[in-house]
Amino acid sequence: MRTRLPLLLLIIMLTSALMLSACSKSTSGSEKDDITLRVAYNLWVGSAGLFVAESKGFFEEAGVKVELIQFPSPTEATQALISGNVDIALTTLDTAVMVKTNELQGQHLKVFSFTDLSMGADGIVASKDIKTIADLKGKTVAATIGTVNHFLLNHALQLAGLSEKDVKLSNVSPEQTGPLFIAGQVDAAVTWEPYLSEALTGGGNLLYSTKDAPDLIVDGVMTSQAMIDDHAQALRNLVTAIDKGTAFYYSNTDEAADIAAKKLETTKDEVIAMMGGVKLLKQDEVKAMLTGKDSTLEARTEEYSSFFFERKLIDKEVKADDILDSFLFK
Known part of the structure; x- marks a missing residue:
């Protein structure tokens, strides 16, 4: 008994330590990672x-x-x-x-x-004489092929019975669509905030936004x-x-x-x-x-x-x- 009792105590102590460690990790809500x-x-x-x-x-x-x-x-x-x-x-x-x-x-x-x-922070903005998506026919629209603004433009055009072939698509980098419109270099642009608000403040007309399609x-x-x-x-x-x-x-x-x-x-x-x-x-x-x-x-x-x-x-x-x-x- 003298030789086995210390071993038993050691096992109990180690088991208790492991349980306390596991409890600590589970209640902390996070573990540190050096990365x-x-x-x-x-x-x-x-x-x-x-x-x-x-x-x-x-x-x-x-x-x-x-x-x-x-x-x-x-x-x-x-x-x-x-x-x-x-x-x-x-x-x-x-x-x-x-x-x-x-x-x-x-x-x-x-x-x-x-x-x-x-839910409205991405949209299509156009000059004041363009009132609807249908009015974009034949107009130059700044968007970026293969990105979210391209997808949004196509979605809106389809709802109006148009396709991409009905507009002159100006393919520019995403961060340039809004500034190009504000500078008056295109008739319309597909952009996001904060560029969208800047375009509207500069006299743009909002034709369509993700408020109309929130998902x-x-x-x-x-x-x-x-x-x-x-x-x-x-x-x-x-x-x-x-x-x-x-x-x-x-x-x-x-x-x-x-x-x-x-x-x-x-x-x-x-x-x-x-x-x-x-x-x-x-x-x-x-x-x-x-x-x-x-x-x-x-x-x-x-x-x-x-x-x-x-x-x-x-x-x-x-x-x-x-x-x-x-x-x-x-």
């Missing part, structure tokens, strides 16, 4: 949760290191993900579908969360399968911090809008006005979107794919299962 997540974003008001999380120290609180890297548009942000210059890209779902077919062998790019829905454009968070496999907890912590930033925006709108305004190089009041056309998504809403309770997301993904495939902008169709990942909720 610094390089996150690509563009100047979009729907990323307010991200901007607030950075400013308020929510990433550190969640136990994740984050470096934000700005790009001109969702397309460039996602291209940086493919090239390995960033680990995560905040991008539109349609852009994610587009670049999916360009991923490198073994990358398996996935959209694993969503930040916002455009048409959704912004998500994309990464590689390797990041999910190797740094799942860091990704969870990232999303937790952004979610906290989103909640902070709605509970402390003045302060949060001021934070976003500094990023967007505009004013607090303009951010609040622009947010009238955006719905920031909370994680319970994202869960419903990704776990099958909301079939709209799957249908929209495959609609984007068909749109690009028919125009030979991608060489194979992308299915929802190929690109969406719900690991956060498993």
Whole structure:
């Protein structure tokens, strides 16, 4: 008994220590990962949760290191993900579908969360003499082939009984569509906030926006399968911090809008006005979107794919299962 009792005590002590350690991890809500997540974003008001999380120290609180890297548009942000210059890209779902077919062998790019829905913050603006989408026939419209504004233009034209062949499409980079219209170089443009508000302030006429089609454009968070496999907890912590930033925006709108305004190089009041056309998504809403309770997301993904495939902008169709990942909720 003298030789076995200390061993028994040792086993009990080790077991207790392991239980305490497991309990500590399960109640903390996060585990630290030494990786610094390089996150690509563009100047979009729907990323307010991200901007607030950075400013308020929510990433550190969640136990994740984050470096934000700005790009001109969702397309460039996602291209940086493919090239390995960033680990995560905040991008539109349609852009994610587009670049999916360009991923490198073994990358398996996935959209694993969503930040916002455009509900009026993307739109088609035209000169004052153009009153309806039908009036665009024969006019020059600035858009970017193979991007979200191209998809939005096509959607609106179809509703008016027109096609892309009925307009003169000026294919320019996404961040230039609004400025070109403001400069009077095109008859109309498909653009987003803050360019949309600037165009309207400059005398533009809003013909159509995502207020008319609130589930048409959704912004998500994309990464590689390797990041999910190797740094799942860091990704969870990232999303937790952004979610906290989103909640902070709605509970402390003045302060949060001021934070976003500094990023967007505009004013607090303009951010609040622009947010009238955006719905920031909370994680319970994202869960419903990704776990099958909301079939709209799957249908929209495959609609984007068909749109690009028919125009030979991608060489194979992308299915929802190929690109969406719900690991956060498993």
